[in-house]
Every structure is written in C-alpha cells, then in structure tokens.
Amino acid sequence: MDKRWCTACGCEFLPRAQAPHQRYCAEPECQRERRRLWQQTKRRSDPDYLQNQVQAQRAWSKRNSAYWSAYRENHPEYAARNRINQRGRNAKRSTAGIAKMDASNGMPFFDDGLYELRPLEGLGFAKMVAWRVQITVLARQHL
Ligand SMILES: [Zn+2]
Known part of the structure; x- marks a missing residue:
C-alpha cells in the first residue's frame, strides 16, 4: 500500500489494508474531522x-x-x-x-425579492429546514 497524505492534517500516513481508499490518518483529531464532514454531508443530503x-x-x-x-x-x-x-x-x-406597511390600509406589502420560508415551530417539522423563495408580486389587491 502506498503512502499518502491525510486530508485533515496533511501528514503522510500508510492506509490500512482493509481501507484502500482511506483519506484520513488515524489521529483522533483527523478521525473526528472525517466524521464531522460525513455527518455534515449526510445532514444536508438526507x-x-x-x-x-x-x-x-x-x-x-x-x-x-x-x-x-x-x-x-x-x-x-x-x-x-x-x-x-x-x-x-x-x-x-x-x-x-x-414588511413595509401600506399606508392606505395598514397592511404589510412585500416587494419582489428573495425571502426565507420556514415552517412554524411546534408543527412537527425539523427546526432547521428553511426554503429560500423568490417572490414576484404580480398584482396587489386591496380587500
Ligand atoms: Zn491526519
């Protein structure tokens, strides 16, 4: 097995025979970094x-x-x-x-733009999920 360089610390290491694609050395700090990145990716993708x-x-x-x-x-x-x-x-x-208040009726109105849409807490949604949405106002209707 060829020597290679740890993705985290940059030190040279010898990968274990059981893990031919190993990219991190065995140092506890480097293994923690590997798990942290794995978890971050997993949280984003799953x-x-x-x-x-x-x-x-x-x-x-x-x-x-x-x-x-x-x-x-x-x-x-x-x-x-x-x-x-x-x-x-x-x-x-x-x-x-x-949002800015519409002076004519005291109701908020929104400009075109990017907004963040997040579920209210306590409805069983994951707290961290939020969507970035583009809102384009087509018409304003005063009721
Ligand atoms: Zn390392």
Missing part, C-alpha cells in the same frame, strides 16, 4: 437523517434538561457570547421580518 438527529437531540435535551443550565453556569463566557449572538439574531429578525 432529510430523514436530519430529522432523526433533530429529534434525538430534542429527546436528549428533555432527558438532560439540567445539562445546559449547569453548562452555562460553569461557562459564563459561553453564556455571555450566546446572549450577545441571540440579541443580534433577534434584532435581525425583527427588522428583516417586518
């Missing part, structure tokens, strides 16, 4: 896998509800960063989500 992962994470969180509060308590820098990031997401959501 909606069932993604759905299972989301459900498993929710179930785990439910069973271990004390975990995150303990984690936040023991990692104040994480909690602070998280608060700041969430504030940013909230601000973005409140400005991006509100």
Whole structure:
C-alpha cells in the first residue's frame, strides 16, 4: 500500500489494508474531522437523517434538561457570547421580518425579492429546514 497524505492534517500516513481508499490518518483529531464532514454531508443530503438527529437531540435535551443550565453556569463566557449572538439574531429578525406597511390600509406589502420560508415551530417539522423563495408580486389587491 502506498503512502499518502491525510486530508485533515496533511501528514503522510500508510492506509490500512482493509481501507484502500482511506483519506484520513488515524489521529483522533483527523478521525473526528472525517466524521464531522460525513455527518455534515449526510445532514444536508438526507432529510430523514436530519430529522432523526433533530429529534434525538430534542429527546436528549428533555432527558438532560439540567445539562445546559449547569453548562452555562460553569461557562459564563459561553453564556455571555450566546446572549450577545441571540440579541443580534433577534434584532435581525425583527427588522428583516417586518414588511413595509401600506399606508392606505395598514397592511404589510412585500416587494419582489428573495425571502426565507420556514415552517412554524411546534408543527412537527425539523427546526432547521428553511426554503429560500423568490417572490414576484404580480398584482396587489386591496380587500
Ligand atoms: Zn491526519
């Protein structure tokens, strides 16, 4: 078997005979990177896998509800960063989500453009699924 170079760390390694297409060396960090990329690809390409992962994470969180509060308590820098990031997401959501108001009837109207369409939480959809949609206004009708 010929020597080759690890995709993650770039070090030379000898692939195992049982894995002739091996692209990562045996270092734990490189194997973690390999699994991380595999999972990322799988989550993007397999909606069932993604759905299972989301459900498993929710179930785990439910069973271990004390975990995150303990984690936040023991990692104040994480909690602070998280608060700041969430504030940013909230601000973005409140400005991006509100369409301009039509002065004549107080109803929101939309301009042509790209929008993100996501299912409401609590309807059994995976939280992470969102569609990018192009909306073209054909006509406005005042009811
Ligand atoms: Zn490596």
